Amino acid sequence: MKIAIYGTVGAGKTTLINYLKQNLPNSYKVFWEPITNNPYFEDSYSLDLELAKAATYKSEIYMLSARYQQFKESLKYENVIYDRGIMDTITFVHCNYDNQRINEVDWNVYSDYFENCVVPSIANNLQNTNGYDLVIYLKVTPETSIKRIVNRGIERELKVDKEFWKLLVKKYDYWYEKLKDKLPFLLIDGNIENPEIYVNKILKLIKKIAK
Template sequence: KGIMNAISGHHFGTDGKTEKHTVCVEGNIGSGKTTLLEYFSTYPYTEVTKEPVEKWRNIKGMNALEYMYKDASRWGLTFQTYVQLTMLQIHTQPQVKRVKMMERSIYSAKYCFVENLYQSGKMPEIEYTVLTEWFDFLLKTQDIKVDLIVYLKTKPETDLRRIKERCRPEEKQIPLEYLETLHNLHEDWLIKKKFPLPAPVLVLNGEYEKEEMIKEYESYTPHILRGPA
């Protein structure tokens, strides 16, 4: 209750200190980002943007996610170009409420997923370079503000179990090694700071199951919704 008062009370009232705040939720496939966003969407002053994955599965009836999983060498550039576009659209969408929360970002698409395609030899250098030039141009010219990154840290084995449980058809063939590589890329970026970080990182243990996870979210709510002091 104390926490709730702090949030709905004078901290974010009309005292001029009220500032808009953008949070990106990052973590491996199956780490629980959707559950976290569902939890925070119940707060009246947060807006949670829709999962872009639904767009990737239906581009005028075509499923780019499925193409990408079936043949990453052929469709990687197509898919990542579309991911970059949809992420940019979400980043630049006008913010109405005080807190904007989004699943992933243009950054993880580049530093984790594009990097993975390139490093594994599935994306040729020329495609990587074209995407990188677009990415750099967008960062320079667009308003892609992030105030906080929440990193849901999980073990790849846990991600694999959850992916199997939810049964998205495109994800049926995902091997553990793929999740391990993606995990390492998230760690390289968010913990080891191998790529530029657009905002401070809050690391949450994503290993808990739903009920304890909700308790974890509750205890970090002031930090997540207000941002670093």
């Protein structure tokens, strides 16, 4: 069973994963977002726009490669939870393109590759049985996202213009609509502050799919 958590910054992904870990068998392994070793990550958040522009596309290519490596490694485990999946990469790239941190040529190359090569490799169907079994979209409003970003106080996130976070929420909604017929999405209202309200719904669906 391969479960990916899809959602913007501040959607509640880590909280949900911790709830799932407590309620699912110990056989489930969590793969956390592979940002630690990204050599371009800090520069891509820089207030120096030219430095950020130079680093952003490289950072996104790194993240796509890292998530693919992570996905490949995860195939040896029967039960996996992903803190963000491969499909999250296009959401950030699209947001950075609209935010003029990625140019049009790079965006066109990336988006073409994503739709023609990446999506078929992560969709679970008769041709590919290694794709995600469930993608949980924690949908939140821009207000919820920004409030949680401010409350948790991570410095690099606080430096980012709030308009970026608002745009990112819109891009998550856009790609959910674009991919919902290709990937097994479950839409959850992430604005709810108590995850216990929707965790039972998720657990029931996981058990149903796993049968």
